[in-house]
Structure formats: C-alpha cells, structure tokens
Amino acid sequence: MYKASELELNKLLSLVLERDASDLHLIVSEPPIIRVDTQLLRLDNYQVLTNDSINDLLNVLLNERQREMFEKQMHIDFSYSFKDNVRFRVNAYRQKGVLAVALRTIPNRIKTIEELNLPSMVRRFIDRRQGLVLVVGPTGHGKSTALASMIDEINNTRADHILTIEDPVEFVFTPNRSIVSQREVFVDTPDFATALKAALREDINDVLVGEMRDLESIAAALTIAETGHLVFGTLHTNDAAQSIDRIVDVFPSHQQPQIRSQLANVLYGVLSLRLLPKAGGGRIPAYEIMVTNHAIKNVIRDNKIYEIPNIIHTSLEEGMVPLDKTLALLVKQGLVELEVAQAHVADNEYFLSLIS
Numbered sequence: 001m002y003k004a005s006e007l008e009l010n011k012l013l014s015l016v017l018e019r020d021a022s023d024l025h026l027i028v029s030e031p032p033i034i035r036v037d038t039q040l041l042r043l044d045n046y047q048v049l050t051n052d053s054i055n056d057l058l059n060v061l062l063n064e065r066q067r068e069m070f071e072k073q074m075h076i077d078f079s080y081s082f083k084d085n086v087r088f089r090v091n092a093y094r095q096k097g098v099l100a101v102a103l104r105t106i107p108n109r110i111k112t113i114e115e116l117n118l119p120s121m122v123r124r125f126i127d128r129r130q131g132l133v134l135v136v137g138p139t140g141h142g143k144s145t146a147l148a149s150m151i152d153e154i155n156n157t158r159a160d161h162i163l164t165i166e167d168p169v170e171f172v173f174t175p176n177r178s179i180v181s182q183r184e185v186f187v188d189t190p191d192f193a194t195a196l197k198a199a200l201r202e203d204i205n206d207v208l209v210g211e212m213r214d215l216e217s218i219a220a221a222l223t224i225a226e227t228g229h230l231v232f233g234t235l236h237t238n239d240a241a242q243s244i245d246r247i248v249d250v251f252p253s254h255q256q257p258q259i260r261s262q263l264a265n266v267l268y269g270v271l272s273l274r275l276l277p278k279a280g281g282g283r284i285p286a287y288e289i290m291v292t293n294h295a296i297k298n299v300i301r302d303n304k305i306y307e308i309p310n311i312i313h314t315s316l317e318e319g320m321v322p323l324d325k326t327l328a329l330l331v332k333q334g335l336v337e338l339e340v341a342q343a344h345v346a347d348n349e350y351f352l353s354l355i356s
Contacts (some may be wrong), residue, residue, distance in 0.1 A: 024116060042095045061120070087103060116149055118146055121271075125271070128207075133271075135271045136239070137273040157175055161204045165185070192216075206229065211234055218250055260301050269289065286336075290308065328355050332354075339356075
C-alpha cells in the first residue's frame with residue numbers, strides 16, 4: 001500500500017520523465033519546478049509546497065542512515081532508483097531555515113560519443129593507457145554524461161578493470177569486455193581519498209574520480225596517474241587554464257612547484273563543456289579541448305598558465321580547439337542562436353570574426 005507522499009513523488013517523477021526534464025526542484029512557497037532545455041518551468045497546476053509536504057517527500061527518498069547524515073550535515077547527496085532502471089541524483093538541503101530538494105535525471109541508457117555530439121578527439125583520450133584526463137565545466141553542463149560515455153566505450157572495447165569512485169554513483173555500468181567496480185562514498189568507502197589510496201591494491205587499469213574536490217583526493221589521483229594508470233576526473237571549473245590553477249592552488253605554496261612538475265608529466269588533456277539550448281529544442285555541447293604538448297608542459301612547470309589560451313589557439317593541428325571556435329561553428333550551422341552562444345564567449349571580437 002503506497003502512502004500519499006509516495007504516490008505524490010511517483011507522480012512528480014513520472015512527469016519529469018514525460019516532459020524530458022533534466023531537473024526537478026522542490027522549494028517551500030513554490031509549486032514543483034522542472035528544468036526543460038535549460039529553462040525553469042513552474043508546474044502551476046500543483047499546490048504550493050510547504051516545509052511539511054517537502055519533509056513527507058524527503059521521508060520517501062531517504063533511508064534511515066541518510067536521514068541521520070542529513071540532520072547532522074544539513075545537506076546530503078545521494079541517488080534514488082525509480083521504476084525499473086531510472087535513477088535520479090538527489091541533493092537535499094536547507095535554505096532560509098526550511099527544506100529544499102533538487103533532483104537530476106540520470107538517463108537509463110549510456111549514450112555513445114557520437115550520440116552526445118562529443119568531438120572525435122575524445123577517442124584519443126580514451127585510447128590512452130596512462131595519465132590524467134579532465135572533463136570540466138559548470139554544474140549541469142554534461143560532465144558526468146560525457147565521462148559515462150567515455151568509460152562505457154572502454155568497457156565495450158577493452159578487457160580492463162575499471163574503478164569508479166562517486167558521490168553518489170550515477171550511471172550504472174553493465175560489464176562487457178571490462179569488469180567495472182563502482183564505489184560510492186559513504187556507502188562503500190568513507191571518502192574519495194581513501195578509495196583512491198586503496199585503488200592501487202585492486203589491480204585496476206582505469207579510474208573515474210567523480211569529483212577531485214580536495215588536496216587528498218587530487219594528490220591521490222595524480223599519484224595513480226603517475227604509476228601507469230588512466231585516470232578520469234571532473235572539476236567545476238570553466239576551462240583548461242582555470243582547471244590547472246585550481247589543482248595547483250589546493251596545495252600549500254611550498255608544495256606547488258613539485259605539483260606543477262607532477263601535473264605537467266601526467267596531464268594528457270582537458271575537455272571543457274558547455275551544454276547549450278539547441279535551436280528547435282534539445283541541447284548540444286560546445287567545447288574547448290586542450291592536449292598537453294611540450295608548450296603546455298613548459299607553461300605548467302613555469303607557472304605561466306595565462307599563456308594556455310594562446311597555445312590552444314595556435315595548436316589546432318594538434319587537435320586543440322578553443323571554445324569560441326566551436327560556439328561560432330554551432331551558430332553558423334544554425335544549431336544555436338547567436339545570443340545563446342555569446343553568453344559563453346571568451347573573446348567576442350575573435351568569435352564575431354569567425355562568424356563573419
């Protein structure tokens with residue numbers, strides 16, 4: 001027998017799937033709000049939510065252990081399975097003293113690189129057997145989806161042992177040619193750093209780090225990449241240059257020269273993503289690609305990160321692509337409106353010269 005709150009949650013989640021929405025927001029004094037093609041839409045045919053009604057829905061979403069963690073931390077990330085094979089990434093939090101919940105749809109099928117319109121250069125990242133590959137960009141711009149596609153490509157083409165460390169586990173991989181171990185923080189391991197340190201004893205080939213968020217997890221990821229493994233990681237940064245700065249700046253100043261040297265040696269490439277509303281509906285990625293050549297290695301070691309955008313602009317033949325170039329191409333192809341693209345442009349003069 002379903003409780004009223006469980007029926008209400010099922011109804012809302014079913015609507016999210018019917019409308020092909022990416023997110024659902026539950027906020028006090030608002031009706032439920034969904035995000036479709038980057039636009040937030042209020043479901044005005046629903047009642048305005050109260051703190052009690054959100055708490056009832058949260059009681060359906062959380063198990064006892066998660067509820068204890070939420071009460072202690074006042075926020076929690078976790079995944080929620082709905083129907084047969086549909087999953088949501090959930091963040092429950094407090095704002096202005098009351099409850100709020102954000103749910104993101106995790107597609108029930110991992111799309112291919114081609115289906116996601118990712119650049120072919122991504123395959124060079126996958127073909128590596130060691131080093132560090134970063135997928136970066138703002139929240140909600142397709143990092144997890146792109147990484148899942150890349151990991152599944154390895155799963156389908158190589159006999160590797162793939163380890164993912166996530167908070168929470170999002171895409172669930174079906175082992176094919178590879179075997180896949182998926183560890184969830186707080187469920188299978190206390191934190192990212194502990195799982196990464198243990199990884200070297202687990203006969204792994206490839207590691208996906210759901211988020212390189214602190215000194216310990218970043219240091220461990222660099223060490224694994226340095227010891228002959230392929231490591232994929234994500235950062236909430238805007239581009240390659242900012243990503244390198246973020247990694248180095250996490251460490252104390254006396255360690256930074258050593259970290260710059262280590263990063264220059266292990267970093268293979270950075271894919272920076274922007275997921276844009278597509279003309280006519282749907283979304284499409286724009287991207288920046290940086291590949292670590294001798295020039296990039298030198299500017300990382302010499303702490304001249306500001307030179308990276310210029311190196312990307314002058315290294316197109318090596319597979320590097322500036323974000324503005326892909327934005328201009330999407331506009332010229334009629335796939336993205338000019339105003340949408342310009343909101344993400346780094347150099348407007350260069351961008352306009354490419355269009356004209």
